[in-house]
Amino acid sequence: ELKVEQNPLFLSMQEGKNYTIYCNYSTTSDRLYWYRQDPGKSLESLFVLLSNGAVKQEGRLMASLDTKARLSTLHITAAVHDLSATYFCAVGMDSNYQLIWGAGTKLIIKP
Amino acid sequence: DADVTQTPRNRITKTGKRIMLECSQTKGHDRMYWYRQDPGLGLQLIYYSFDVKDINKGEISDGYSVSRQAQAKFSLSLESAIPNQTALYFCATSDGGREQYFGPGTRLTVT
Numbered sequence: 001e002l003k004v005e006q007n008p009l010f011l012s013m014q015e016g017k018n019y020t021i022y023c024n025y026s027t028t029s030d031r032l033y034w035y036r037q038d039p040g041k042s043l044e045s046l047f048v049l050l051s052n053g054a055v056k057q058e059g060r061l062m063a064s065l066d067t068k069a070r071l072s073t074l075h076i077t078a079a080v081h082d083l084s085a086t087y088f089c090a091v092g093m094d095s096n097y098q099l100i101w102g103a104g105t106k107l108i109i110k111p
Numbered sequence: 112d113a114d115v116t117q118t119p120r121n122r123i124t125k126t127g128k129r130i131m132l133e134c135s136q137t138k139g140h141d142r143m144y145w146y147r148q149d150p151g152l153g154l155q156l157i158y159y160s161f162d163v164k165d166i167n168k169g170e171i172s173d174g175y176s177v178s179r180q181a182q183a184k185f186s187l188s189l190e191s192a193i194p195n196q197t198a199l200y201f202c203a204t205s206d207g208g209r210e211q212y213f214g215p216g217t218r219l220t221v222t
Contacts, residue, residue, distance in 0.1 A: 004153075033210055042201065043154075043213045052211075088153060092209075098169070099211060101153035 002027045004091050006102035014110055016078050021105045023072040024091035030051050031092030032072045033099065036085045043088065049073075079109045114138045115214035116203050123220045124192050132187045132217050136203030143185040144203040145169075145177060145210065152199065160185055192221040 003026040015040045016060040023032070049065035049072060053061055056063050060083065062075045070088055086106045090099040115136045119150055124215065141162050145152040155168030158177040158178050166179055174196060178186045197220050203211040 008202075030208070042215045045212070048210050090154075098156060098159065103151075103153045106151075107143050 002091060002093055002100045003099050004061050004089060004102040006021070006087075006089055006105050008012075008105060009026075009103060009106075010106045011046065012063070012108045012110065014078055015076055015080055016088045018078065021074040021089075022106075023074070023091075023102055025070050025091045025100070028067070028070075030067050032065050033089065033090045033092070034072070034074055035088045035090065037088065038085050046087075067092075081109050081111050084109045113118070115202060115204055115212055117214040117216060117217050120215065121218045125222055126193055128192050130189045130192055132200055132202075133221070134185045134186065134187070134214055135181050136166075136202075136204045136212075136214075138204050138212060139182075140204040141182065142160065142205045143179065144205070145175075145185065145187045146201045147171065148199040148201060148216075151210075155162070157187065157200075160184045173196075188220075190220075194221045197221045 005024045030101050032049045033045040036046050037043045042056040052067040054065045060077045065072045084107055086104045088104045089102045092099055115116045118133045122129055142157045145157040147157055148154050155171045156177050157171055158169055160166045160179045163179050166177060176188045200217045202214040
């Protein structure tokens, strides 16, 4: 059974600081997704990582995937208040194209 | 116009009532999904459908049923609602099993 663990589950940080959110998963997969959710809103796709060593960057966010370690990271550089949200990782199951979701990391960035 | 729409957006119902949540998409995707989100948790898959004649149970299908009326429409029914089905419900679509696109969500309260 594929399990996905995110940590931390809650993160409060100051603007201008750097931090990393971790996503570990328990079985082989080469598809990993990062989503953002604002309070009471839908989920917005941020990154799709489809191969070992994949790295993608958008603004102050950078995501990477290490399939051998079964680990993805979402790195935040020089955080700004607008990045406050809950971030989810999801891992693809090859057998049936389902996504298995982490519990989410609630990120609060204080001015 | 939104690519994935859900109706209603909010619904309060009483225990024992039957309720239907509807999802429509204009993305032309074959795959559609229903998820449930509880506060502070990730997403749990209820049902998914790869085409009109292919419907599959997810992690938490008990107490729910679905209907895929057309490629663009996928409905979720609660046959006899109970309070622990109070949650945020999301419909999603995908093309080729890759990233999923989410509707705005339906907030359901069962009293």
